[in-house]
Amino acid sequence: MAKQPGLEEYSALWTAIHIAFGDFAERQFALTGEKRFIRAARWAYSTPLKKSTIWKADLGTRCICAARLGELYCEHGSDLEMPALELARAIHDAYWDVLGANERLYQRSPFRESRERLQARVNLAVARIIELCVYLAERSETESANWRQEAFMIAENGKSRMLREELALAERFPPPEIPPALCDAEKERLSRLHKIYAELAAHRRDMIDQSLLDEFDTERNELRLDLEQIWAEMEDWGDAARAYVSVRRDEAIQWGELQWDMFQRVAERLGERVALISISRLPEAVFLSVLRAGWEAPEVRIVFLPRERLLRCLHVYDVEILNRFSHPPTNEWQGLGEALFAPLEPLLADVDLVYFFPHGPFHQLPLHALTVNGKPFIERWAVAYAPSVSVLESTLSRPKHEGTVLVMGYAPPDDPRKRLTKLILKEASEVATYFHTLPVPPEDANAEMLRKHGESARLIHLSCHGKFDHQDPLNSGIKLADGRFNARDWLRLRLRADLVTLSACQTGISDIRPGDDLVGLMRAILFAGSSSLLMTLWSVDAPTTRDWMLEFYRNIWSEDGRQIADKATAFRNATLELRKNHADPYFWAPFVLVGNFQ
Template identity: 35%
Template sequence: MREDGRRVVLLEYVSAVGQLAVFGVRADWDQPKAALLDVNHEELSLFVSANLDSYRSVRDLAEMPELLHQYDDIVRPLAEWSEPGDVVYLVPHGALHRMPLHALRVGERYLIERNPVVYAPSVSVLRHSRTGRNRAAPEQPETMVVFGDSRQNLPDAAAEATMLGDQFGAEVRLGAAVTRENLQQALTQVDLVHIAGHAAFDQRDPLQSGLELHGSDVLTAGEIFGMPRMRASLVTLSGCETGINLHQSGDELIGLTRAFLYARTSSLLVSLWSVADDSTAFFMRRFYDHLLSRPGLAKADALRTAVLETMREPGWDSLYHWAPFTLIGDWL
């Protein structure tokens, strides 16, 4: 794959018996490459459950980064299959969907330091998001709506939304204005939609997972699947574990991520764990500043730059602060 003058490298993972298989694809290769990694998927699943299932365990893990870096081999093939600056697509499998693979190291550098990184739930969903780019949306985002604190119990979410509105001239809707009608209207008429608040995940019925609206209302994943084609080229879900989905057969994911991509949102920015308010506000401000002030800058590059800036801030060198957000879908 090569777009926008950039080389794109795709890695897809599949668990094998006692090992992890990874397949690489690049436009200038005659055929895909493959490697077997000495990673036991059952042990990996236990590691994820123990260290990445709550913000407390993530903070503990961040204090002992060597535990995460025992899995650096997962991205080791990129040392041969890519060059620094190439766009890297990662298609995880199983427990890998919950891991911050961009926080693993290639050589002496974090992957996100070396390359812009984008995730996809599956190759079929990636194809859907790339071929479904909204041609009606402008190349440079022009309109933005920010929603926050729908239940009026998250003052930091309200502060984040207000800050973004003030800095970028976006329309801000808080509390009682975070309604089904207003959100659906924004998703189908606006270029960028930012939602600061809680998402509810239903383990028994993932299609009932959704975004908490004002009162007791929830916009569910099932309803998002059925929405008209969205205009929004990027939807940011700035909250607690908004990227969580349920694995189905074939390792397809059902949840908010797949619902938005199915409704033709080109890209999603979601979190892997409950985030810190201060570093998240800083990260979001830097991400949108790059995206909106540098015409033609790809979303993946804006994300990478904002991550590196967050990482370099005093007190935020822990992956808990700089690694929670991932870009899913189209990188441009």
Template identity: 30%
Template sequence: MSEEAGNSERSALLFDLAQAAGDPETGIARITEILERHAELRSPETVEQLAELARTKVRVDAVESLRYAEAALAIARGIGDDQSEARGKRAKANSLWFLNQNRPAVELYEQAIWLYGKCGNETEIGRTMSSAIQPLIRLGEYDRAVQWVEQARAIFSRKGDTQRLARLELNAANIYHRQDRFAEALDAYESAYRQLLPFRDTEATAAALHNMAVCLISLNDFERAVAAHLAARAFCEEHGMPALVVQSDYNVAYLYYLRGEYSRALDGLRATREAAAETSDSYHGALCSMDQSEIYIELNLIEEASEMAQEAFVRFQELGMNYEAARSLVNLAIALGHRGNAARSLELFSQAREMLVREQNRIWPSLIDLYQAVVLYHEGRNLEAAPLCANALSVFREVQMGSKEVLSHLVLGQIGLSCGDGALARMHGDAALQRLEGVEAPHLVYQSHVLMARIEELAGDSQTAAAWYRSAQSAAESLRDVLRNEELKIAFMKNKLEAYESLICLALKETDGRRQPQEIFECMEQAKSRSLRDLMGSGSQERAEHDPETDLARQIRERRRELNWFYHRIEAEQLGQDAPADGSLARLRATARDLENTLMQLLRDMPAEEAAAPARTVDAIRAALGPGTILVEYFYARDQLIVAVLSEEVLEVIPLCDKSRVDALVRLLEFQFSKFRLGANYVNAFGSPMLRATQTHLRKLHDLLLEPIRGLLRGKHLVFVPHDSLHHVPLHALFDGRRYVIDEFTVSYSPSASIYALCHQRTANARGASLVLGVPDSTAPLIAEEAAVVAATLPGAELFLGSAASQRILMQKGPASRVIHIATHGRFRADNPMFSAIRLGDGYLTLYDLLRFRLPAELVTLSGCSTGLNVVAKGDELLGLVRGLLHSGARSLLLSLWDVHDRSTTELMQSFYTRFGADGDKAAALRGAMQELREKHPHPYFWAPFVLIGGV
């Protein structure tokens, strides 16, 4: 047999031994069988070969490494050789600490040291002590780790072993890092890296690069930390260490999370989780799931957050990592709380609390007490909530966590108000204000001032209450971009509308809404679609790919990211498993304070055209309306519906009715429209009674929404500004018993009066070709016909169908098009409308994609499934495709409120574009098309789904 064939056979036998060792039931018997057939394997050389294979595989696949180590140890015990047994024990210990089994690893290292001492092998004692440093650090046995470093250093120095001294310095630096001596640790890692380079020690060099990056994170040097992690990744990939590639990828993704760059973080975490699964790296896979759940909570992706938190919890439990498992359980409890499952949320909070108490972590259990108190408060269980919150407050006060103290006082103040105890509420409100003076927590100023306003309102002092609400309103306007985790996790902390609603209600209460309508109207506008208004009226953080960015805008973006970094670092220090090092929190807070001051100065320096867009004044909105146009704006304030009517001559604000009456009718109307899903046979059989029932609901809505202001509607065109559930109502189809609104007026819609004015003043493409995209499929085959009809109707239209109707075509031709018509399926995500999308030939176009586009068209039409549907978030923010299209620069939009898979859509579009081409009046063209289609299809389901949004 040739030498090559012999080596190949021996490698196969070593592999078989390792596989046998990995089977806990039959492993010993299988190893014995192999050794009986190949007696030559009973040797120290075989043990050394298996141990070396375990070492080389430990950073590639720690489970596989452990199998080789087990095989080495089994043979060593069989041959009765102390040195071989020590070698096997050390190999197994190395594999175990890579699998986070640190206590068993240290015990094996101790046994190996004793055996090497018995044999008088000083060099191997030093090697084993050096290897044991990391698991000792993880177990918190720092004194012992330092002692073994000194002993190993003395051994290697006597032997003149410079390579092992360099590796030892790497492990010693880990002690500095664990003790938060980051600058010293960085120096030590860099020194070790330089010493290792001549020896081509890839494993140790990779560890040095990785640890340098970790130190740079702790030193808040983001750019150098990313560069170091990427360098470590490249080195590990080049030298075939996939486990360390995964570790580097995770660290880079986590850095982006700390900076608040969630898209890049999520992309990185998803990819790393998949790579970790391929390398059996359960630890980093679980970390990815935990961090994804945290990001999803902040993005309000509650279903996804629950799934990731559950997955992380199970994995960490399997790994025996109690602290990380408890943190994952907290995220799951928060997600369930968001979903309204209070009982299960409280149960999981309690379980997580017990786990963290066992970890001897004092801060996390108190924070969980606060979370539980909030859930109980919302459930009306104030007697249970109050003591939990009070206990948390005492801990936060003792450890000087000022922002958490303020939060606790606010919750206790809310509890006092809900119990009617004004004195208790005032005590905690005053305490919150006093504590705020020494705390950098501007995000809590708003909530404190709202609490004080509610206290004064309860006491009957409307004037002082209004002053507090105005102060809260001012705080919300200046600090609305600064959201911290507490606000994202505690539901009642998020409602920044309370000040606006309360000011309106106080004004209505004192004046009947008729003597100061301008103040009320402007307050309504301040509260509505603020973020969308800013997106449209200023340079946004999500810029078109080709847009230049000013130096000031870049500085603001960078300072915001740096603040996110420090906010996360502060929270991590406060809530971490280990107590913060002396002065570390103070240094982080001081740096964050400096950054906040810098950011506020930059925002003050921003030119008016780049700053956040203010609500338009009454005069500016009147100028945009022009003669014959009347704006009808609805607003819910404390569940009371109010309407404002604005024209060139009139501004009136009138209370209408309770929200519950409107919502009940909206649900009944939606139920009637849902009957069309029962199929053509049902519709044909019951068409007449369905029409009568729908008209009844539309008439009742007319009586509530329009009849009280009928005398003020002296004009030709109505601009409806809905609120809340009214965004889903075809207000143009309201019925007075004889006529629909569309029979008397042309109609358009807008998210707010200010956004209408912004759309009106936009410069759109007055000339240029039209772009028509159609993506038909088996469920909507008529899309191709519709697209062809529209392309034939529009002058100079370019038509793209199927796979040709791609994002690339839209991005390439859209910016120069006057009209863009897209006939396709829409995918509306009610759970997370920011991920609503329309289907194009090469994939789905989401709202996030639209934020990168520039489409300054006169009109963008989306003809598909519910493309106009939105979820209405706090601040009456529309979260759906409307948001992305208005931001992209479109002057007006034509979208559908409900699904219509019928030839009637093609007929309506042909009529609309023919009329629009004749006189250029979009609103009149839509009215004419609706009336024409109604002659053939009298039910509003067919002729009323489309709404015109924006400037007309």
């Protein structure tokens, strides 16, 4: 008889044997109904998880083992005769084990594709933990705040993770208060970190030796320790330096290192009349959480929303809005707001602005057009969007830049739609006139002009045609005089703009990759450095777009250049003004404001 291995010998093989035995025991229970088999399955799945050195063995096998244990608790908890709260905590711990093992795999993977798959693989675990946190919050007075905080954090940490990492490691402009020596030291470490990723990415994934991954782990951890020391010194140089460091640190946030302070800091910075609403799609429901300045913890809700109803609303939205096939429109999709946001109304009674942090299919909907008690959300509240709270903090932390205004308008001269071409160029001319400047002549509205003048501009307004490429989202872009300027081109820019406006069709659409990461113009422009951007979700009517844009700018800046309102308030005012004469949301709801509203 083989000797049972000790702690040092517990390997992936033995874990796999335990999983196989657990699966066998579950099948026997299904055949016989004898509870001893369920207890045996629980022993089989839980035993390897108690062996600490398994972390050094096969992390993928550990993920499977922990997931099996979580599923067993969910499906057969009553057969194990565990008290309800004890069972809930056991399920919670099992799925956290899934996240922990998956995180180690994520950190060791240099490949975007594999990281996307790993993020997607934990979707069920994230959903389960959110559900359990809400359940435990409702049943524990002393720990309710902690459970609600955890639900909010885990929902947000799963959003746009790779975008957050790119924003954290991208070239940025440190505040002038930070000594140049510290900035140079940071830049050198970050450059080495990029080099490690590049070297690993040059190898075929199926040919990477384990020793190379171990070397990657070691050097990466050493660089992180160096960066932590540098960042700790930077923080001594004032509020701007601390804000800069907080954005840089986001790259190091792991599932097991969630920090509530960051979320509270963002809420406090926005003020007491601003609410943050995080939205996460669960298998048959939607998780909603509301956070405001001064709150110890968010308020959380799980709203039952069958998959069939959501798909039905998305289909109607696609037919009536995105493709304009159905007339007159029913606007049935707007009714989602009654289920999602009406229950939150008491929490928003004294709120002026709402930030939406969407998830999954909600990225593609104009949430501000959904109805609450029969009226569009934006009729009562100003609205802005961000891919996640961490991404929002990044945009809020960017220093304000006093630069020029760049206005470019272009439509192909051979375009048979002469009226549309005239409207596009007229919009550019009128926007430029309002800011006491001249638009770039259409024949000169090219990539070189955008690169040359865009990096020093505080406002970039582009009136042109746009296109989203579903086959290659990074090829999505705007049409300039010398061809398409796509997301890859934007990624190469180093912007300081306070606002980039793309007055073009479909510029706000992004592809949602596994793990809820966005790929498209939104991601590219945020990465390039803009604090905020104004985009459209569908092909828009040119005359109403022109009217909306001019009204938007008049609401933000006076004719002498003074800022008289924030961008979100101007967005709301322009939308409501257009809605007076155009009740169909096709005309007034395509615009989205992303990033820093101030």
